[in-house]
Amino acid sequence: MKINKSTNLSLDQFINLALYDKNTGYYMKQNPFGKEGDFITAPNITRFFSEIITIWLITFLKSLGSPKKFNLIELGAGNGEMMKVICETLKNFPEHFNSCKLTIIEKSQYLIEQQKINLKTEKITWTQDLQENYKDPTIFLANEFFDALPIKQFFKRQDEWYEKFVDLKNPKKAKFKEIKTNIKLIEQKLNFEISKEQNIIEYSPDGFKYLKIISNIIERNRGGILIIDYGYLNQKMQDTLQAVNNHKYSNILENIGETDITYNINFNLFKRFINQYKNLDTLVTNQKKFLTSMGILQRAEIVSKDIPFSKKTDLFYRIRRLIDEKQMGELFKVMLIKNKDNKFQTGF
Numbered sequence: 001m002k003i004n005k006s007t008n009l010s011l012d013q014f015i016n017l018a019l020y021d022k023n024t025g026y027y028m029k030q031n032p033f034g035k036e037g038d039f040i041t042a043p044n045i046t047r048f049f050s051e052i053i054t055i056w057l058i059t060f061l062k063s064l065g066s067p068k069k070f071n072l073i074e075l076g077a078g079n080g081e082m083m084k085v086i087c088e089t090l091k092n093f094p095e096h097f098n099s100c101k102l103t104i105i106e107k108s109q110y111l112i113e114q115q116k117i118n119l120k121t122e123k124i125t126w127t128q129d130l131q132e133n134y135k136d137p138t139i140f141l142a143n144e145f146f147d148a149l150p151i152k153q154f155f156k157r158q159d160e161w162y163e164k165f166v167d168l169k170n171p172k173k174a175k176f177k178e179i180k181t182n183i184k185l186i187e188q189k190l191n192f193e194i195s196k197e198q199n200i201i202e203y204s205p206d207g208f209k210y211l212k213i214i215s216n217i218i219e220r221n222r223g224g225i226l227i228i229d230y231g232y233l234n235q236k237m238q239d240t241l242q243a244v245n246n247h248k249y250s251n252i253l254e255n256i257g258e259t260d261i262t263y264n265i266n267f268n269l270f271k272r273f274i275n276q277y278k279n280l281d282t283l284v285t286n287q288k289k290f291l292t293s294m295g296i297l298q299r300a301e302i303v304s305k306d307i308p309f310s311k312k313t314d315l316f317y318r319i320r321r322l323i324d325e326k327q328m329g330e331l332f333k334v335m336l337i338k339n340k341d342n343k344f345q346t347g348f
């Protein structure tokens with residue numbers, strides 16, 4: 001995206017530029033994951049995370065009647081680590097592995113290349129955008145996907161709504177500004193009353209676009225989406241915009257293109273959005289409850305019986321990171337969107 005220096009960018013346009021500009025966007029030119037990167041995600045902490053997701057997937061498939069053909073679609077696959085372990089684990093259940101058509105939806109061409117290296121022995125289709133034309137039951141996995149989508153922010157001040165913009169006339173001295181807006185017009189476009197009982201609105205237009213396509217696919221084909229992300233459940237939305245550089249919080253308006261920009265998902269908003277679909281419903285819990293009820297600790301006990309003490313300590317240290325309430329266990333939530341008549345509850 002070229003910056004027109006006389007204009008302000010809305011916050012989502014700015015984030016889109018900072019993260020996804022073809023040449024300079026943060027996700028378009030580097031691998032941000034791991035010790036050398038800026039942050040670490042659960043699949044890169046321990047493969048047990050993705051193994052547990054696979055076990056969950058198998059139980060969910062049973063609730064769909066173990067379909068002879070189904071789609072498994074990962075949204076935003078990063079370095080491909082989760083999909084790699086899912087494939088390895090699913091091969092232990094050939095009836096499901098052979099029924100499965102794997103797809104990765106990934107916006108970054110740079111990360112697609114990384115994923116292809118990591119997944120070179122697997123039969124996977126890559127696309128850069130999600131279309132609605134899938135047949136057969138379809139299961140989506142989205143780990144830290146929605147928090148990477150550009151957001152808009154609005155603030156209510158004395159009964160008027162203002163949208164957050166970024167003034168980029170001088171990119172080295174970028175600054176935030178607020179412009180008065182007509183929230184009713186925005187709600188008409190969204191076809192959704194987003195401002196109800198709010199003083200702050202924070203949402204991703206792309207996030208809603210994805211939720212809409214995914215909901216249509218699930219309603220039509222059956223299936224579900226498992227969303228795992230930083231987030232909270234309060235009815236009231238908060239300002240959660242943040243930038244992360246080298247594992248620390250940093251200034252959003254500095255080092256544009258070198259810093260990750262993210263936010264916390266309001267899962268209550270997602271639930272309200274899904275309530276518009278009369279045949280769908282949602283389940284939500286935190287990552288601790290999801291992983292422990294799926295047996296991550298018991299699995300670690302079994303596997304660690306025959307490994308040296310130092311490796312066992314390392315393994316449990318990593319699992320603690322995922323489930324400890326002061327670390328990812330409570331900060332991360334897990335949401336399942338599924339067909340209402342499917343009474344599946346495992347993990348929740």
Ligand SMILES: C[S@@+](CC[C@H](N)C(=O)[O-])C[C@H]1O[C@@H](n2cnc3c(N)ncnc32)[C@H](O)[C@@H]1O
Pocket residue numbers: 027033041042043044075076077078079082105106107108111128129142143144145148149206
């Ligand atoms: C925070 S990373 C998470 C990566 C991975 N799921 C993990 O847990 O390690 C977000 C991923 O979503 C991708 N992404 C962002 N926006 C996207 C979009 N609109 N369509 C497809 N992929 C997108 C990014 O390029 C990146 O791979």
